[in-house]
Amino acid sequence: GEDVEQSLFLSVREGDSSVINCTYTDSSSTYLYWYKQEPGAGLQLLTYIFSNMDMKQDQRLTVLLNKKDKHLSLRIADTQTGDSAIYFCAEKDSSYKLIFGSGTRLLVRP
Amino acid sequence: SQTIHQWPATLVQPVGSPLSLECTVEGTSNPNLYWYRQAAGRGLQLLFYSVGIGQISSEVPQNLSASRPQDRQFILSSKKLLLSDSGFYLCAWRGLAGGPNEQFFGPGTRLTVL
Numbered sequence: 001g002e003d004v005e006q007s008l009f010l011s012v013r014e015g016d017s018s019v020i021n022c023t024y025t026d027s028s029s030t031y032l033y034w035y036k037q038e039p040g041a042g043l044q045l046l047t048y049i050f051s052n053m054d055m056k057q058d059q060r061l062t063v064l065l066n067k068k069d070k071h072l073s074l075r076i077a078d079t080q081t082g083d084s085a086i087y088f089c090a091e092k093d094s095s096y097k098l099i100f101g102s103g104t105r106l107l108v109r110p
Numbered sequence: 111s112q113t114i115h116q117w118p119a120t121l122v123q124p125v126g127s128p129l130s131l132e133c134t135v136e137g138t139s140n141p142n143l144y145w146y147r148q149a150a151g152r153g154l155q156l157l158f159y160s161v162g163i164g165q166i167s168s169e170v171p172q173n174l175s176a177s178r179p180q181d182r183q184f185i186l187s188s189k190k191l192l193l194s195d196s197g198f199y200l201c202a203w204r205g206l207a208g209g210p211n212e213q214f215f216g217p218g219t220r221l222t223v224l
Contacts, residue, residue: 031210031211031212033210033212035215040218040220041217041218042200042215042216042217042218043154043200043202043215044215045212045213045214048210048212050210088153088154092210092211096142096159096161096204097144097156097159098213100153100154101153102152102153103152103153
């Protein structure tokens with residue numbers, strides 16, 4: 001079945017760039033997503049990318065998609081302490097569901 | 111604009127007691143609705159989804175059940191809670207078919223079973 005994998009933890013210094021990586025297995029995925037979860041809150045959609053795109057940029061966020069390697073990344077430029085959260089990668093399966101990774105906890109050090 | 115509500119925000123229940131969590135969506139019609147559970151420090155586990163009134167698909171066999179009595183209302187229930195039912199329960203709705211189909215999440219309900 002489909003599977004989405006992420007590293008569990010990333011620590012960066014404030015002002016540096018953060019890169020969160022994700023791998024997925026379903027090559028037929030049409031959309032891939034990044035969500036952010038702050039402590040005690042629901043998931044907030046950050047951005048998504050269509051599978052025929054290689055890159056999508058939205059202000060400080062850059063999403064890179066490598067379909068050949070089934071690899072997705074989220075780059076956050078000029079990382080701030082408010083970016084500390086858990087980031088989830090997800091892919092759309094063939095039905096009504098999204099398949100989520102286990103989440104990457106980003107810690108931004110002052 | 112669309113909004114999604116969950117009630118209650120937090121709940122502490124004894125083992126063996128019943129459960130009812132409510133999710134309501136405003137500003138859209140005939141949404142797909144989802145219930146997820148997130149255990150402490152873990153990812154999301156899809157429990158149920160619904161594509162219409164009275165239509166429920168179960169992803170994980172367990173002592174929980176779901177119902178959709180109205181178009182924009184989704185309820186998660188249990189007759190007898192287990193310790194392992196503790197977690198953060200998230201409801202979500204899906205955007206329009208044909209688009210990116212992203213899911214939008216509610217604020218969640220923190221359930222502690224003692």
